[in-house]
Amino acid sequence: MDTDHDYLGFTKQTETVLCGVGAQNLIKEFKSRNISTSALHKLTKQDFVQLGADKNQAGDIVNALCISKKDASDIRTKPHHKIPNKVEMLQLSERQLSIIQDFVKYCRMKLAKERINCFVEPDKALSASHILCLIADAALKEVVATELKLKELEAVIVTLFAIIVFGCISSKGYLPKDGKDVCLYNDDNNACNYGVGIGVLAFLASIGFLAGEYLFEQMSSVKTRKHFVLIDLGFSGFWSFLYFVGFCYLTNAWNNSPRPKDGYGVNNLQAAIAFSFFSIFTWAGCAWFAFQRFKQGTDAAFAPSYEADPVGGTGYTSYPDATDTAYQEPPFGQQQQQQQRGMGDFQAPAY
Numbered sequence: 001m002d003t004d005h006d007y008l009g010f011t012k013q014t015e016t017v018l019c020g021v022g023a024q025n026l027i028k029e030f031k032s033r034n035i036s037t038s039a040l041h042k043l044t045k046q047d048f049v050q051l052g053a054d055k056n057q058a059g060d061i062v063n064a065l066c067i068s069k070k071d072a073s074d075i076r077t078k079p080h081h082k083i084p085n086k087v088e089m090l091q092l093s094e095r096q097l098s099i100i101q102d103f104v105k106y107c108r109m110k111l112a113k114e115r116i117n118c119f120v121e122p123d124k125a126l127s128a129s130h131i132l133c134l135i136a137d138a139a140l141k142e143v144v145a146t147e148l149k150l151k152e153l154e155a156v157i158v159t160l161f162a163i164i165v166f167g168c169i170s171s172k173g174y175l176p177k178d179g180k181d182v183c184l185y186n187d188d189n190n191a192c193n194y195g196v197g198i199g200v201l202a203f204l205a206s207i208g209f210l211a212g213e214y215l216f217e218q219m220s221s222v223k224t225r226k227h228f229v230l231i232d233l234g235f236s237g238f239w240s241f242l243y244f245v246g247f248c249y250l251t252n253a254w255n256n257s258p259r260p261k262d263g264y265g266v267n268n269l270q271a272a273i274a275f276s277f278f279s280i281f282t283w284a285g286c287a288w289f290a291f292q293r294f295k296q297g298t299d300a301a302f303a304p305s306y307e308a309d310p311v312g313g314t315g316y317t318s319y320p321d322a323t324d325t326a327y328q329e330p331p332f333g334q335q336q337q338q339q340q341r342g343m344g345d346f347q348a349p350a351y
Contacts, residue, residue: 009034009035009036010030010031010033010034010035010036011036011037013037014030014035014036014037014040015027015030015031017037017040017065020064021060021061021064021065022057022060022061022064023048023053023057023061025052025053026048026051026052026053029051029052030051033051040065041065043062044062045058045059045062046058048061148213150289151209151210151213151289152210152213154282154285154286154289155207155209155210155213157282158202158206158279158282158283158286159202159203159206159207159210161202161275161278161279161282162199162200162202162203162206162279163199163203164272164275165195165196165198165199165202165272165275165279166195166196166197166198166199166200166203167199168268168269168271168272168275169192169195169196169199169268169269170196171268172184172264172265172268172269173185173192173195173196173265173268173269173272174192175260175264175265184257184264184265184269185250185253185254185257185269186253186254186256186257187257188253191249191253194246194249194250195250195272195276198239198242198243198246201239202239202243202279202283205235209232209235209286212228212232216228225297226294226297229290229293229294229297230294232286232287232290233287233290233291233294236283236284236286236287236290237283237284237287239279239283240279240280240281240283240284240286240287243276243277243280243283244280246276247273247276247277247280250269250272250273250276251273254269254270254273
């Protein structure tokens with residue numbers, strides 16, 4: 001039996017065919033002899049017996065494969081026929097590879113010559129405009145993430161300062177006197193109540209603004225975003241003013257008050273005054289960031305309406321004396337173009 005009449009040899013397809021005809025026990029022998037799928041129909045019953053199958057199994061395999069019983073000498077490929085066929089296959093593959101290489105060279109030369117939207121990496125089809133869009137999108141995402149972190153830091157700072165102010169006054173800002181708790185700020189309970197009040201309200205407001213920052217990107221309504229930014233701006237500016245008043249009020253009261261016995265609560269009262277002073281600038285910073293966000297939103301709202309007229313002073317088509325009647329635009333064309341843009345395009349919140 002000669003098994004050198006095939007060009008590809010044993011493959012996964014050969015193994016699948018043998019499993020289909022119930023010759024799993026012959027797979028190892030076929031693989032060792034490198035018998036391919038195209039050679040199966042040329043094998044006889046005696047060939048299968050020689051390969052390890054019994055007579056009954058060999059007959060079943062021959063019937064399953066519909067192998068015609070021919071003389072083995074008729075189906076054997078002569079050795080001198082094998083070499084020319086392999087040479088022809090190699091020559092054909094070489095011609096195909098040469099054609100592919102020439103096409104790649106042509107594409108590279110055309111891209112380098114025309115310079116139309118120059119490709120930075122032709123192998124990956126990355127053009128300069130595409131890369132610029134990716135960089136701009138990544139930069140805008142970084143800006144949004146940085147802005148959110150700054151707002152979080154502001155909320156944490158104002159919350160901490162508020163806790164220190166009302167915590168210091170509440171803990172050691174009062175001293176029992178004649179059966180009553182008297183404020184150490186010149187015996188003025190209104191001074192202590194003022195410091196505790198603005199501290200507690202500032203703490204609650206900072207928690208609310210911090211939660212609003214996390215939910216800001218999820219606000220689908222433009223009016224809701226505008227109201228949130230305006231509330232942030234107004235509250236921050238007003239509370240910066242209240243902390244300025246509180247700083248002046250507590251400082252004046254502390255300067256006119258006698259020193260407590262054994263220095264009771266001195267550090268707490270001075271810390272409340274100091275952090276009231278610091279809170280002026282933290283809340284002013286919050287107001288400034290809120291104003292910048294509001295300004296960004298209003299600029300985006302007015303930006304699409306400011307467009308240069310490419311025609312330059314031509315009349316409207318709806319006016320009877322108009323001379324330019326060729327220009328017509330659907331009333332909602334601009335809106336449809338905005339809807340067709342991808343969700344990945346960055347747009348500033350328009351108020």
